[in-house]
Amino acid sequence: MQFELSEELIEKIEYLIEQKNDAELLLHLEEVHPADIAEILSELDIEEATYIVKLLDSEKTSEALMELEEGVRERILDSLSPKEIAEELEEMDTDDAADIISELSEERQQKVIAQILDEEHADNIVELLRYDEDSAGGLMAKELVKVNENWNVTGCMSEMRNQAENVTRVHSIYVVDDRNKLKGRLSLKDLLTAPSKAHISDVYIPQVDYVNVHTPGEEVARIMQKYDLEAIPVVDEMGRLVGRITIDDILDFVKDEAEKDYQMAAGISEDVEADDSIWLLTRARLPWLVLALFGGFISVSVLGTFDDAMKEHAALFFFVPLIAAMAGNVGVQSSAIVLQGLANKSLKGSLLNRLLKEIVLSLFNGVVLAILLTVGGIFLLGFDLTFGLTIGISLISVIVIASLIGTFVPIILDKQGIDPAMATGPFITTSNDICGILIYFSIAKIILGF
Amino acid sequence: MQFELSEELIEKIEYLIEQKNDAELLLHLEEVHPADIAEILSELDIEEATYIVKLLDSEKTSEALMELEEGVRERILDSLSPKEIAEELEEMDTDDAADIISELSEERQQKVIAQILDEEHADNIVELLRYDEDSAGGLMAKELVKVNENWNVTGCMSEMRNQAENVTRVHSIYVVDDRNKLKGRLSLKDLLTAPSKAHISDVYIPQVDYVNVHTPGEEVARIMQKYDLEAIPVVDEMGRLVGRITIDDILDFVKDEAEKDYQMAAGISEDVEADDSIWLLTRARLPWLVLALFGGFISVSVLGTFDDAMKEHAALFFFVPLIAAMAGNVGVQSSAIVLQGLANKSLKGSLLNRLLKEIVLSLFNGVVLAILLTVGGIFLLGFDLTFGLTIGISLISVIVIASLIGTFVPIILDKQGIDPAMATGPFITTSNDICGILIYFSIAKIILGF
Structure with a gap:
């Protein structure tokens, strides 16, 4: 088949x-x-x-x-x-x-x-x-079936047959007034069972979900998914019926948006595919790598300021990639969860509650990982207890801070009206790398005193 | 409203x-x-x-x-x-x-x-x-409207009215034979315009897209999206009609899958939300962090073997997080593009072509970034030319290798029948961190000779 x-x-x-x-x-x-x-x-x-x-x-x-x-x-x-x-x-x-x-x-x-x-x-x-x-205006089609509330059922049927020729799938018949304002909807079944002399205004359903031409696509998708709609009418600023969005277009839209979000999180700024030209792929990838490179320069400078430690505590430097990786991973996890919450509008409760929860969660994760790190450092790699505790305590602090940055940077961007998806992937890993290294060496400096 | x-x-x-x-x-x-x-x-x-x-x-x-x-x-x-x-x-x-x-x-x-x-x-x-x-079996509903090919149009109409009561949206009427095997489909319009004594077998459309109960959900979504279907019938191993999948369920499925992929890429292994319990969130996040921690232990050991370099070339260690971050970012970019190609079945051409393209692409990106790094290292941070060239050449090598790992690990996993989405996020960044550091110091050792 x-x-x-x-x-x-x-x-x-x-x-x-x-x-x-x-x-x-x-x-x-x-x-x-x-x-x-x-x-x-x-x-x-x-x-x-x-x-x-x-x-x-x-x-x-x-x-x-x-x-x-x-x-x-x-x-x-x-x-x-x-x-x-x-x-x-x-x-x-x-x-x-x-x-x-x-x-x-x-x-x-x-x-x-x-x-x-x-x-x-x-x-x-x-x-x-x-x-x-x-926007809804950009997603809608002009093809739809509409009838005037003042028509009677018979006139309506013949007019409808005309319109339906240009419309692949009817879904719903929309009811408008003389000025084309959306009043409600009607199912084909209602029309078939109504007395033929009845007026549309007597038989239509005055409740209908609709969106405005300026409603963002994400919001249209959310409404259609929430109410299980197969089509939704679109009105202009005056409430006049100007188009209709069907669920197959929303499926394409949702898939495209998900791909864009996924690519954004991976540090790819345009919608590209594996078979696109090298030029297109470079244009999508290189800017993020340059950003990461500049972040790298900062981390080089940060490490340079701690070069006193190199004589007595050289091993501190061996743990830099481990600390940076943990900070990056924790940050990406936290930002991914918050971003999806923002996208689905499912984030509830106050900022303070979220802060407390994130601290408890990251403290718990941090302590487990710090125990593994300290025990591993002492027994596998042969470091002394003070050094083991130093890297353990640093790891806990780095994880807590990284998870707070991952959680709150997207929330703050969102409140400022900036797309929070910017605060994902390379951006979060780069800033968490830098913060992580800074915290790590600062704590080591306090404990080991160099 | x-x-x-x-x-x-x-x-x-x-x-x-x-x-x-x-x-x-x-x-x-x-x-x-x-x-x-x-x-x-x-x-x-x-x-x-x-x-x-x-x-x-x-x-x-x-x-x-x-x-x-x-x-x-x-x-x-x-x-x-x-x-x-x-x-x-x-x-x-x-x-x-x-x-x-x-x-x-x-x-x-x-x-x-x-x-x-x-x-x-x-x-x-x-x-x-x-x-x-x-699977299609898990996504389908039993509710559908079907008629026997041997019935006539009148008998069909009354039988259909009975069935349609339990079915929210009819979409298509499916035609089966006496043994319930799917033979084709029929639209309501066809049925209304056919002579009432005609047999269904004379008026139905023998072409119908269908899936098997075992067809994976992703494949069902791909077929329905490709052919713009609003519903698809599901048959069992014997070709018997057993259910139907509608597009609203596919929209939910696509959205859930996209969320899972996104979370997987961020190192979150179960479908969690920001408002889930700390226990659930930990269960989804901690395993990946433990994996990254073990990767970190390896990077500590790798760095430890190069501690000879510390006396004369201490600055090499300052560039470790920069190199590791670049390797991680490039790997995530490459794997994200390949994973989406695999998911959409849009990867074309031979492995050799892909290898050549990835090498050219990453060489080009690598050279641009290496020039920035070398120039920045010499003029901003005051390193000498040999050192500047060392980190530049290392960066190019690291980027090429990282992009090859990011591209081919998912392809190889996919060919082995393993979900390639495993090779994303923390897994790719951790392995690229280690490889990147190893390559970086090996090249530095050759050029600087320690």
Whole structure:
């Protein structure tokens, strides 16, 4: 049942393209799902892929284009004329068309839009381009089924059949007033069972969840997930119904956001994939490494100020990477937990309670680890008791401070309106490295006295 | 429109519970959505929450229970009798009921199941409990609408109306043969427009995507996302239709998996939240810290073997945290990119190509960073040229090796059938710390000769 992309199939298709055997190509690709066409396209080189896109029906290729990776799609669109792109866009839902057109240069956008024959479709796309892509306005499609509260059921049914033609999945019928303000919703079942002369205003459900065009995507996802909605209407500043977001788009959005968060935590600042160009990958990775390098310079200077210790307590320096690693790991753990709490809006209770809890938790973890470290240092590595206690006590202090930094830096950033995800990965490990080393040597200096 | 949880509301409800003023409580909670009831329940203490659950209709509380955090739900269920739990389960879809019952002890599970009055419902729940919770079998619900290919359209319509009563959203009608084997699907529209005496076998669509009960959840999510499906049928080993997975459950699954991956990368091995108990949080965090501590012991020993360098080249030791941090950061970046490629099945090309690309990429990044380090070391920190070159060359080598470890450890684990997500966060940073320090001092020893 499942489509399996095989090397033979790709070779066959490449051969047929070379032979310009369109009839045979069409025969091979006729039954293939657009999402699988997309997989085939990304295995071909750009000329071949463009050949296939021009050959097949835009109904099919428009869907395939949507499923392609952005990089591949961009290169295929570059080889198509504005008119050819416009033909693809005509077949797409407005939200998909707007997403794709936003990837083109300003100048090309104008040319493509001018070539779209269906003026209403073009208008809708232009409207969607105005919204931030991560807001409800940027996620919504214009396609939806709506009826006026003053219509009667019969008039409604025929009007609805018209509208439904352009809408892949109906989900809900939205009810608006004469000024297009969202009043409520109606299920197909309600409509079918209502007396045919009844007015919509008598039968609709006046309660409906909705979001505003400016609602952030995360919030839309949270509401739809909480209330198990398959679609949600979007209103403008005046409460007028302007679009609808469906759950499949939210699934894509949630997955993309999760990937971005994951990459951010790993010190990757743009959405990249393993198969992207070296240039793109460098652009995403190098800035964080430079940040870590500057942090490293600070740690070099900090260590330099403690060089008195080197004569008598050289072994202190052997424990530096251990202390730094523990500080980094604890900080990342704490920040990850807080960040998810902030994202899910599940953080409860006062800051003071959180402070107390984090101290107890990190003290407990710190003491267990310090005992292991001290016992290991004394019995495995042969250090004396004073030295063992010094590294143990330092470790406890470092862990407590690192967990407090990991917990409260994201909370403070969030309160300041800065994206707390900045305070993750390299940022937290670098600052905790520095603090950790500073605390470690300061405590050692007090106990060992150098 | 949106429900806002306020302190006044909670206080009001707590007061009414204390007064046992059921009538007033019912009035206050009547219009509240079950998902919002869940929010209220998690703000109350367990006795109060249980009071509300017993007071309200199980139709409402069953949905609220589903939305609760596992920890809170567990404690509420503990205060309910098997009969009361069974009443809640009767109102739930089979997949939700199975999820909740699986959180109870074996003994309690038996008692609760014995109290479920609807025998078919109980049977279905017991069947679902057999599957792994992350497989298609564990994700599916038994509720679906199916028709026999030999029925005619009229018989079908009436049978369908019966079945649809138990199914919240129909999505698709599945077609089976006499032995319950999945043959295809049918849309409601097709059924409405077909001549009433036609047989189903004449009008159904024989192409339908499906998964097997053992298909992993990730694969189900990938298929549903790729083909934009809102529901997918599940078959058993014999190809018999046994259940259906809907997109809202996949959205929850994708979100949970992303959270788990994120936590795993941060060195947290169980799904915990900021508000979980200190014991739970410790259990999730401490094992990784112990692992990092043992890695730290190794780095102490490695550094110890290079203590000859301390007399003449003490400054080498000041750069240890910088080198270790760079190795760790590069490794985490590389592993994050590969892990996402593996998860999305988007890794293409041969291992050799990937090796070459990773070497070029890391060499390029390494050279840029090494120039910064060497120039900074000489001009800012006042080291001589030989020393500056030593740390620069070491950094390049460390970055190349760290990025190769980060790239290939997950790929090798994946090929061995081990979850590659293990090779992330603390594991990669710890092993890269050790390798990085070893390479750094080995190169320094060659160049500086100690």
